[in-house]
Amino acid sequence: DVKVTQSSRYLVKRTGEKVFLECVQDMDHENMFWYRQDPGLGLRLIYFSYDVKMKEKGDIPEGYSVSREKKERFSLILESASTNQTSMYLCASSLKTGGAETQYFGPGTRLLVL
Amino acid sequence: GQNIDQPTEMTATEGAIVQINCTYQTSGFNGLFWYQQHAGEAPTFLSYNVLDGLEEKGRFSSFLSRSKGYSYLLLKELQMKDSASYLCAVNNAGNMLTFGGGTRLMVKP
Numbered sequence: 001d002v003k004v005t006q007s008s009r010y011l012v013k014r015t016g017e018k019v020f021l022e023c024v025q026d027m028d029h030e031n032m033f034w035y036r037q038d039p040g041l042g043l044r045l046i047y048f049s050y051d052v053k054m055k056e057k058g059d060i061p062e063g064y065s066v067s068r069e070k071k072e073r074f075s076l077i078l079e080s081a082s083t084n085q086t087s088m089y090l091c092a093s094s095l096k097t098g099g100a101e102t103q104y105f106g107p108g109t110r111l112l113v114l
Numbered sequence: 115g116q117n118i119d120q121p122t123e124m125t126a127t128e129g130a131i132v133q134i135n136c137t138y139q140t141s142g143f144n145g146l147f148w149y150q151q152h153a154g155e156a157p158t159f160l161s162y163n164v165l166d167g168l169e170e171k172g173r174f175s176s177f178l179s180r181s182k183g184y185s186y187l188l189l190k191e192l193q194m195k196d197s198a199s200y201l202c203a204v205n206n207a208g209n210m211l212t213f214g215g216g217t218r219l220m221v222k223p
Contacts, residue, residue, distance in 0.1 A: 004156075031209050040122070042201065042215040043157075050209075058210075090156065100145035100164065100205035105156035 003027070004106035006091055012112045019078040021109050023091030030096035032074035033103065034058075034066060036087040043090065049074055050096055081113045116140045118214035120202050125220045126192055134187045134217045136202035147211065148176050148187045149201040157201055160187070189219075197221045 007022035023032065031050050035043040035058075045058030049068040063085060067075040074093075078085055088110050092103040117139045126132040138146070145164035149157035163169055163178035163185060175188040187200055199218045203211040 033210075035213075040215055042118075043203075043211075043213040045210065045212075048210065094209050096209060100147070100162065101209050102147070102159045102162065103209075103211060105149075105158070107156045108154075 004091060004093055004104050006089075006106040006109050008109050009107060010110050010112075012114065013078075013081050014114055015082060017078075017081045017113075019081050019111065019113075021076040021078075021089055021091075021111070023074045023076070023093075023106055024072055025074075025091075025093040025104070025106075026072065027093060027104065028071070029093035029104075030071070031094045031101070031103075032068065033092040033094075034064075034074065034076045035090045035092065036060070037090055037108070038087050046076065081111075083113050085111065086113045087111060116204070116206065116212045118202055118204060118212060120200075120214040120217045122215065123218045123220070125222060126189075128192055128194060128221055128223050130192050131188065131190050132192060132219065134189075134200050134202075134219065136185045136187070136214055138183050138185070138202070138204050138214075140204050140206040140212060142206040143180065144205040144207070146176075146178055146185050147203045147205065148185075149203065151199045151201060151216070153198070160200075192221050194221050194223070 047066040091106040094101040148160040151157040161176040202214040
Protein backbone atom coordinates (compact mmCIF):
# COMPACT_ATOMS: atom_id res chain seq x y z
CA ASP A 1 0.00 0.00 0.00
CA VAL A 2 1.45 3.34 -1.05
CA LYS A 3 2.21 5.76 1.72
CA VAL A 4 3.02 9.45 1.84
CA THR A 5 3.17 10.94 5.31
CA GLN A 6 3.50 14.52 6.47
CA SER A 7 4.92 15.52 9.83
CA SER A 8 1.94 17.50 11.09
CA ARG A 9 -1.78 17.71 10.29
CA TYR A 10 -2.18 21.13 11.90
CA LEU A 11 0.39 23.80 12.68
CA VAL A 12 0.11 27.29 14.17
CA LYS A 13 3.06 29.65 13.81
CA ARG A 14 3.75 33.32 14.31
CA THR A 15 4.77 35.82 11.64
CA GLY A 16 8.53 35.76 11.11
CA GLU A 17 9.05 32.22 12.42
CA LYS A 18 10.98 29.66 10.39
CA VAL A 19 8.72 26.72 9.56
CA PHE A 20 9.67 23.22 8.45
CA LEU A 21 7.18 20.89 6.81
CA GLU A 22 8.38 17.32 6.36
CA CYS A 23 7.19 14.73 3.88
CA VAL A 24 8.22 11.08 3.68
CA GLN A 25 7.28 8.47 1.08
CA ASP A 26 7.93 4.75 1.19
CA MET A 27 7.42 3.94 -2.50
CA ASP A 28 10.99 4.59 -3.70
CA HIS A 29 9.66 7.36 -5.95
CA GLU A 30 12.12 9.68 -7.65
CA ASN A 31 9.75 12.65 -7.93
CA MET A 32 8.42 14.60 -4.98
CA PHE A 33 6.25 17.71 -5.00
CA TRP A 34 5.02 20.43 -2.67
CA TYR A 35 1.70 22.16 -3.36
CA ARG A 36 -0.44 24.62 -1.53
CA GLN A 37 -4.22 24.45 -1.78
CA ASP A 38 -6.42 27.50 -1.33
CA PRO A 39 -10.19 27.82 -1.86
CA GLY A 40 -11.00 28.67 -5.45
CA LEU A 41 -7.38 28.44 -6.56
CA GLY A 42 -6.91 24.70 -6.55
CA LEU A 43 -3.52 23.10 -6.04
CA ARG A 44 -0.54 25.24 -7.00
CA LEU A 45 2.95 23.82 -7.32
CA ILE A 46 5.57 25.40 -5.08
CA TYR A 47 8.62 23.22 -5.75
CA PHE A 48 9.39 19.76 -6.98
CA SER A 49 12.38 17.46 -6.92
CA TYR A 50 13.24 14.69 -9.39
CA ASP A 51 16.22 13.30 -7.52
CA VAL A 52 18.21 13.64 -4.33
CA LYS A 53 19.62 17.16 -3.95
CA MET A 54 17.80 18.28 -7.12
CA LYS A 55 15.02 20.87 -7.05
CA GLU A 56 13.01 22.91 -9.51
CA LYS A 57 10.78 25.91 -8.91
CA GLY A 58 7.10 25.51 -9.50
CA ASP A 59 4.54 28.23 -10.11
CA ILE A 60 4.76 29.99 -6.73
CA PRO A 61 8.22 29.46 -5.15
CA GLU A 62 8.56 32.93 -3.60
CA GLY A 63 8.94 32.79 0.18
CA TYR A 64 9.71 29.06 0.18
CA SER A 65 12.72 26.80 -0.09
CA VAL A 66 13.11 23.02 -0.15
CA SER A 67 15.57 20.34 0.80
CA ARG A 68 15.96 16.77 -0.52
CA GLU A 69 18.87 15.09 1.23
CA LYS A 70 17.42 11.58 1.03
CA LYS A 71 15.28 10.00 -1.64
CA GLU A 72 12.36 9.34 0.66
CA ARG A 73 12.23 12.76 2.33
CA PHE A 74 11.33 16.20 0.93
CA SER A 75 11.17 19.21 3.21
CA LEU A 76 9.45 22.54 2.62
CA ILE A 77 10.88 25.53 4.48
CA LEU A 78 9.25 28.87 5.11
CA GLU A 79 12.22 31.06 5.99
CA SER A 80 10.09 33.78 7.59
CA ALA A 81 6.44 32.89 7.77
CA SER A 82 3.89 35.48 6.73
CA THR A 83 0.11 35.56 7.12
CA ASN A 84 -0.41 35.06 3.37
CA GLN A 85 1.25 31.67 3.72
CA THR A 86 -1.68 30.43 5.78
CA SER A 87 -2.87 27.51 3.67
CA MET A 88 -3.18 23.75 3.27
CA TYR A 89 0.14 22.24 2.17
CA LEU A 90 0.13 18.95 0.29
CA CYS A 91 3.08 16.76 -0.52
CA ALA A 92 3.02 14.22 -3.35
CA SER A 93 5.34 11.71 -4.96
CA SER A 94 5.49 9.82 -8.24
CA LEU A 95 7.73 7.66 -10.35
CA LYS A 96 9.97 9.41 -12.86
CA THR A 97 9.32 8.14 -16.36
CA GLY A 98 9.02 9.57 -19.83
CA GLY A 99 5.26 9.75 -19.56
CA ALA A 100 2.57 10.81 -17.14
CA GLU A 101 2.64 9.12 -13.77
CA THR A 102 0.06 9.14 -11.00
CA GLN A 103 0.96 11.37 -8.09
CA TYR A 104 0.25 10.04 -4.60
CA PHE A 105 -0.60 12.60 -1.98
CA GLY A 106 -0.02 12.91 1.73
CA PRO A 107 -2.85 13.92 4.10
CA GLY A 108 -1.83 17.58 4.11
CA THR A 109 -0.68 20.08 6.72
CA ARG A 110 -3.03 22.92 7.55
CA LEU A 111 -0.80 25.86 8.50
CA LEU A 112 -2.08 28.96 10.25
CA VAL A 113 0.30 31.94 10.50
CA LEU A 114 -0.74 34.53 13.06
CA GLY B 115 -0.01 29.90 -20.18
CA GLN B 116 -2.01 27.20 -18.49
CA ASN B 117 -5.75 27.43 -17.96
CA ILE B 118 -7.97 24.68 -16.59
CA ASP B 119 -11.63 25.39 -15.90
CA GLN B 120 -14.21 23.37 -14.04
CA PRO B 121 -17.42 24.37 -12.23
CA THR B 122 -16.97 25.41 -8.63
CA GLU B 123 -19.93 23.52 -7.19
CA MET B 124 -22.54 21.00 -8.26
CA THR B 125 -25.43 19.36 -6.47
CA ALA B 126 -27.04 16.03 -7.37
CA THR B 127 -29.42 13.52 -5.88
CA GLU B 128 -28.53 10.10 -4.51
CA GLY B 129 -28.96 7.44 -7.20
CA ALA B 130 -28.70 9.91 -10.06
CA ILE B 131 -25.97 10.53 -12.65
CA VAL B 132 -23.76 13.61 -12.66
CA GLN B 133 -21.25 14.88 -15.21
CA ILE B 134 -18.38 17.16 -14.14
CA ASN B 135 -16.78 19.02 -17.03
CA CYS B 136 -13.23 20.23 -17.39
CA THR B 137 -11.84 22.39 -20.19
CA TYR B 138 -8.16 23.09 -20.59
CA GLN B 139 -5.75 25.24 -22.54
CA THR B 140 -2.17 24.23 -21.86
CA SER B 141 1.15 24.63 -23.61
CA GLY B 142 1.58 20.87 -23.80
CA PHE B 143 -0.51 17.80 -23.19
CA ASN B 144 0.58 14.41 -21.94
CA GLY B 145 -2.63 13.18 -20.37
CA LEU B 146 -5.40 14.27 -18.01
CA PHE B 147 -6.05 13.03 -14.49
CA TRP B 148 -9.10 13.12 -12.25
CA TYR B 149 -8.67 13.01 -8.49
CA GLN B 150 -11.22 12.78 -5.70
CA GLN B 151 -10.68 14.69 -2.47
CA HIS B 152 -12.91 14.33 0.58
CA ALA B 153 -12.92 17.26 2.97
CA GLY B 154 -9.77 17.34 5.07
CA GLU B 155 -8.21 14.42 3.24
CA ALA B 156 -5.59 13.79 0.55
CA PRO B 157 -6.58 13.74 -3.13
CA THR B 158 -6.81 10.17 -4.42
CA PHE B 159 -6.41 9.02 -8.01
CA LEU B 160 -9.58 8.25 -9.96
CA SER B 161 -8.71 8.08 -13.64
CA TYR B 162 -6.23 8.92 -16.38
CA ASN B 163 -6.93 9.64 -20.07
CA VAL B 164 -4.32 10.23 -22.71
CA LEU B 165 -6.22 9.11 -25.82
CA ASP B 166 -9.61 10.34 -27.01
CA GLY B 167 -12.61 8.42 -25.80
CA LEU B 168 -14.25 7.01 -22.73
CA GLU B 169 -12.54 5.10 -19.93
CA GLU B 170 -14.93 3.21 -17.67
CA LYS B 171 -14.12 2.09 -14.17
CA GLY B 172 -17.12 0.82 -12.26
CA ARG B 173 -19.51 3.67 -11.41
CA PHE B 174 -16.99 6.24 -12.64
CA SER B 175 -16.12 7.03 -16.26
CA SER B 176 -13.89 9.67 -17.76
CA PHE B 177 -13.97 11.06 -21.27
CA LEU B 178 -11.37 13.01 -23.23
CA SER B 179 -11.42 15.02 -26.45
CA ARG B 180 -7.97 16.39 -27.16
CA SER B 181 -9.07 18.42 -30.18
CA LYS B 182 -11.63 20.26 -28.04
CA GLY B 183 -9.49 20.52 -24.91
CA TYR B 184 -12.30 18.91 -22.98
CA SER B 185 -12.84 16.15 -20.48
CA TYR B 186 -15.64 15.04 -18.22
CA LEU B 187 -16.01 12.76 -15.25
CA LEU B 188 -19.27 10.82 -15.13
CA LEU B 189 -20.51 9.42 -11.83
CA LYS B 190 -23.39 6.95 -11.95
CA GLU B 191 -25.68 5.64 -9.19
CA LEU B 192 -24.56 8.43 -6.90
CA GLN B 193 -24.00 7.59 -3.27
CA MET B 194 -23.75 9.94 -0.31
CA LYS B 195 -20.07 9.04 0.05
CA ASP B 196 -19.45 10.56 -3.40
CA SER B 197 -19.83 14.01 -1.83
CA ALA B 198 -16.31 15.38 -2.32
CA SER B 199 -14.25 17.69 -4.48
CA TYR B 200 -13.21 16.43 -7.90
CA LEU B 201 -9.95 17.76 -9.29
CA CYS B 202 -9.05 17.87 -12.97
CA ALA B 203 -5.31 17.98 -13.69
CA VAL B 204 -3.34 18.10 -16.93
CA ASN B 205 0.11 16.59 -17.33
CA ASN B 206 1.79 19.06 -19.64
CA ALA B 207 5.52 18.53 -19.15
CA GLY B 208 7.52 15.70 -17.72
CA ASN B 209 5.78 14.45 -14.61
CA MET B 210 4.28 17.78 -13.58
CA LEU B 211 0.56 18.43 -13.17
CA THR B 212 -1.44 21.63 -13.51
CA PHE B 213 -4.69 21.52 -11.54
CA GLY B 214 -8.03 23.17 -12.03
CA GLY B 215 -9.77 24.81 -9.08
CA GLY B 216 -11.77 21.68 -8.28
CA THR B 217 -15.52 20.98 -8.32
CA ARG B 218 -17.27 20.48 -5.01
CA LEU B 219 -20.04 17.90 -5.44
CA MET B 220 -22.82 17.66 -2.90
CA VAL B 221 -25.01 14.57 -3.03
CA LYS B 222 -28.41 14.98 -1.40
CA PRO B 223 -30.79 12.21 -0.26
